[in-house]
Amino acid sequence: MQKYEKWTSERAIEIIAQHQDQKGATLPILHALQEVFGCVPLEAEPLIADALNITRAEVHGCVTFYHDYRREPPGRRVLKICLAESCQAAGVRALEKRAKEKLGVEMGGTTADARVTLEPVYCLGLCHSSPAAMLDKDVYAGLDEERLDELLKEAQA
Numbered sequence: 001m002q003k004y005e006k007w008t009s010e011r012a013i014e015i016i017a018q019h020q021d022q023k024g025a026t027l028p029i030l031h032a033l034q035e036v037f038g039c040v041p042l043e044a045e046p047l048i049a050d051a052l053n054i055t056r057a058e059v060h061g062c063v064t065f066y067h068d069y070r071r072e073p074p075g076r077r078v079l080k081i082c083l084a085e086s087c088q089a090a091g092v093r094a095l096e097k098r099a100k101e102k103l104g105v106e107m108g109g110t111t112a113d114a115r116v117t118l119e120p121v122y123c124l125g126l127c128h129s130s131p132a133a134m135l136d137k138d139v140y141a142g143l144d145e146e147r148l149d150e151l152l153k154e155a156q157a
Contacts, residue, residue, distance in 0.1 A: 131143045
């Protein structure tokens with residue numbers, strides 16, 4: 001469980017400056033901002049664009065193209081369910097539906113008590129033992145309803 005800093009443009013400018021000289025700096029900057037703030041706020045986009053001398057549209061395109069970037073900080077725990085083809089073939093859609101019902105949120109949503117954010121992920125590299133999920137940084141393979149329920153209980157604790 002990660003604790004995030006409150007957004008300030010001054011802090012964002014510091015983070016951007018630490019990474020702006022890297023080759024292909026846009027993604028490292030976005031990762032660093034999300035690591036510190038829990039998300040990439042819309043207000044960060046012009047700061048990044050100015051520092052890298054690129055358009056706001058280019059920055060916005062990166063933020064919206066990659067599924068891992070968020071606009072709001074997540075809940076205390078993040079449960080990612082793999083929705084890639086192998087997991088779909090192994091029945092993950094039923095598990096996705098179960099998770100959404102039990103948490104009372106859609107994919108990308110956070111529970112009302114801010115305990116759990118449910119997100120899709122499109123491959124965890126565990127295709128040989130699908131379906132798979134990730135709770136925070138721990139991965140779980142060969143999921144069934146019982147194991148999913150255990151993960152949901154752990155996430156909500």
